[in-house]
Amino acid sequence: MSGHRPFLEVSGITVRFGGLVAVNNLSFEVQRGSIHALIGPNGAGKSTTFNCISRYYQPTEGRIVVDGEDVTHHAPTRMAGMGIARTFQNLELFGELSVYENVLLGCHSHSANTLGRLLRRPSGEIRDLVDSLIERVGLMHDRDTRAKELDFGHQKLLEIARALALKPRLLLLDEPAAGLRNRDIENLDRLLTELSEKDGITVLLVEHVMQLVMSISDRITVMSFGQKIAEGTPKEISENPTVIEAYLGKGAAHV
Numbered sequence: 001m002s003g004h005r006p007f008l009e010v011s012g013i014t015v016r017f018g019g020l021v022a023v024n025n026l027s028f029e030v031q032r033g034s035i036h037a038l039i040g041p042n043g044a045g046k047s048t049t050f051n052c053i054s055r056y057y058q059p060t061e062g063r064i065v066v067d068g069e070d071v072t073h074h075a076p077t078r079m080a081g082m083g084i085a086r087t088f089q090n091l092e093l094f095g096e097l098s099v100y101e102n103v104l105l106g107c108h109s110h111s112a113n114t115l116g117r118l119l120r121r122p123s124g125e126i127r128d129l130v131d132s133l134i135e136r137v138g139l140m141h142d143r144d145t146r147a148k149e150l151d152f153g154h155q156k157l158l159e160i161a162r163a164l165a166l167k168p169r170l171l172l173l174d175e176p177a178a179g180l181r182n183r184d185i186e187n188l189d190r191l192l193t194e195l196s197e198k199d200g201i202t203v204l205l206v207e208h209v210m211q212l213v214m215s216i217s218d219r220i221t222v223m224s225f226g227q228k229i230a231e232g233t234p235k236e237i238s239e240n241p242t243v244i245e246a247y248l249g250k251g252a253a254h255v
């Protein structure tokens, strides 16, 4: 039975900021090992939902369950221990540190070492893990380059490598393709598909780049004005009149 249980269950969450209802009674489920995208026009409430799942925001109402465990009131620091890793819309890397050191720091939560010791004397096992992750995201030629010297696309791949250092079961990606060139988007497409299919990692992403969303997602949840307006496969979503109207209506309002 439990094998069929979704890995992530968001049930009726509402988030209010003063008088503004940013997320309104939102429910959706993410199946284990799948790639699930959360899309919608600007201001729809996607990042707010994401921040609730990674526990940076507290929903006013509703429940968030990860692998059967109610995490609605967990502190954000507990999420790493549960195998939940996230990346940020605005990158949070250590610019002065190398690619290698940035990924190494991602190992902190499951290494018994203090940060200082981890940087000075990582075990052979940890060094191998870090190198394998750098290889995985295709950054080996930049292993010793300082993060701030990488171009934006490579910095985003580095953030994913660092998130993978946590050995996550659920990877939350906030706009991973924003600002990337086509070639980088193709690399990201391949990497995320592999993480889901080969490693069984569950991926939830917020993304505006439809080329990526439509190519990699098993399911898509569409939000508009804080509410879920549609859910389905990429094909169903791209043909859904309510979704098309939400996007066009928004575009028209800006013309």
Ligand SMILES: Nc1ncnc2c1ncn2[C@@H]1O[C@H](COP(=O)(O)OP(=O)(O)OP(=O)(O)O)[C@@H](O)[C@H]1O
Binding pocket: 017, 020, 021, 022, 040, 041, 042, 043, 044, 045, 046, 047, 048, 049
């Ligand atoms: N900390 C906050 N305090 C007050 N209002 C907020 C806060 N965070 C978000 N909001 C508001 O909540 C609404 C939803 O914002 P949110 O960032 O979740 O949307 P989004 O779908 O992620 O948009 P985008 O695609 O532009 O990132 C917006 O009206 C936003 O201004």
